[in-house]
Amino acid sequence: MYRTIPVRAKFSDEETAFWINQCENANSLINCALYEAKKIHYANLEANGNAFTIYWRGDDLRSGWKTYRCSTTYPELDLILKQNVHYKAMAAQSAQQTLKSVGESITAYNGLVKAYYNGEVDKPSLPKYRKKGGLAAVTFPRQAISFKEGYFKPSISKESKPELLSEIRLYLPEFIDSDWVKEVTIRPNFGQLWIDWVIDDGKEPIGNSPNLDYTQAWSFDHGGSNWLTGVSTRGKSLIIDGRKLRSMNQGYCRLVAKYKQGKSDFYWDSNLDRVQRNRNNQMRDAINKAARFIINQCLNDRVGNIIVGWNTGQKQNSNMGKRNNQNFVVIPTARLIDRLKQLCPEYGITLTITEEAYTSKASFLDGDSLPKHGEKPQGWNPSGKRIERGLYKSRDGFVINADCNGSANIMRKVATQLGLNLAEVGRAFLTVPQRIDLFTRLNKSYRKRCGAGLLDPVATSV
Secondary structure, eight states: OEEEEEEEOOOOHHHHHHHHHHHHHHHHHHHHHHHHHHHHHHHHHHHHSOOEEEEEETTEEEEEEOOOOOOOOHHHHHHHTTTOHHHHHSOHHHHHHHHHHHHHHHHHHHHHHHHHHTTSSOOOOOOOOOOTTOOOOEEEEGGGEEEETTEEEEOOOTTTGGGOSSOOOEEOOTTSOGGGEEEEEEEEETTEEEEEEEEEOOOOOOSSOTTSEEEEEEEEEEOSSEEEEEEETTTEEEEEEOHHHHHHHHHHHHHHHHHTTTSOTTOOOHHHHHHHHHHHHHHHHHHHHHHHHHHHHHHHHTEEEEEEEOOTTTTTTOOSOHHHHHHHTTSOHHHHHHHHHHHHHHHTOEEEEEOOTTTTTSOTTTTOOOOOTTOOOTTOOOSSEEEETTEEEOTTSOEEEHHHHHHHHHHHHTHHHHTOOOTTOOHHHHHSOEEEOHHHHSOHHHHHHIIIIITOTTOSOO
């Protein structure tokens, strides 16, 4: 399976200067490629005639270039820019990878043009130029790096070699085998340089694991203070606490406001780099811990399904009030789902993403119907109701946790599709779920037990 392992780079001053120079050349090469692509594109429009059009933007009548596909491709750009000074300053294959990224951007633009004429998206624009003097990622495919005595030696252009004061080395992390490496990327990240190791460890995704029961599932409903509320067909329930994530984000917002006070909206400095790095690391740590905890829980309970309720685009233009938006929108649930998509195939766990319309209103205990969004039947009313924050009262007067009720309804939405056994899903464990604090509960001993074989996808004792 292919993976990307990001590692913070520890370069000497000479190496740092070299890589910054390479990143600057990559940034300039991208701008040169975009210039050539746009020049060809607009020349073709003028040659065809009727290059301009008039269109409405809200209440304003505007004029501009017509929206057509861009015909420029990567081979054309490579041929045009072969003698470019920035191309020559980089290793040939590294420069080609940079131009390929521009070609991919143009391909994406062409896809948006098609969607635009189908009425699916707003009017797209060609890729924009990067900031002058900025840094862009530099990528080396496997053929452009050679392994020697525990480190990789990247290819260097003839123009850059005479300026080197020391040998350029990329030391491989201990847990990565040199034969696994397929690509290496050096990229800037908020004032630091990072190395992305793209590897193929030879593992194949597991279809169906004999150690898991695919009639059982864990279902999760996402929120703010209760980041994830889980209900299992094994008769368990839990809440992954989101209050610390919310607190971290509030601290981040306060620091950004402090450093930008009296400055323009576009102001940025090294202090803001540090603040942003810290927040990104905290969010990534929380995502990894939450994903690992969910996977471990499935392996421990021999559960073969994970179900997550998620409405695509629900956080876009959210209008729940300033405070609620701040507490809900910034929680990185979409990134957690992406992480689960990466981990589940390793262990043979089936991940199902389903829409969650009316799961919070309907009563699980009373078996209310669960219509899809926009398909609610006329006269549909839930049997129970939420009586106060966190509590849901059924038709017969039973009080359960409101988020557990929503999570159980999410499971019920796909129970028939997945063939789930809901016999053990009852009122008892929907009432008082166990609360999990990712930052204190998942201590070092927990991780050591995981590393001792609990997380082995072929282990028989999970």
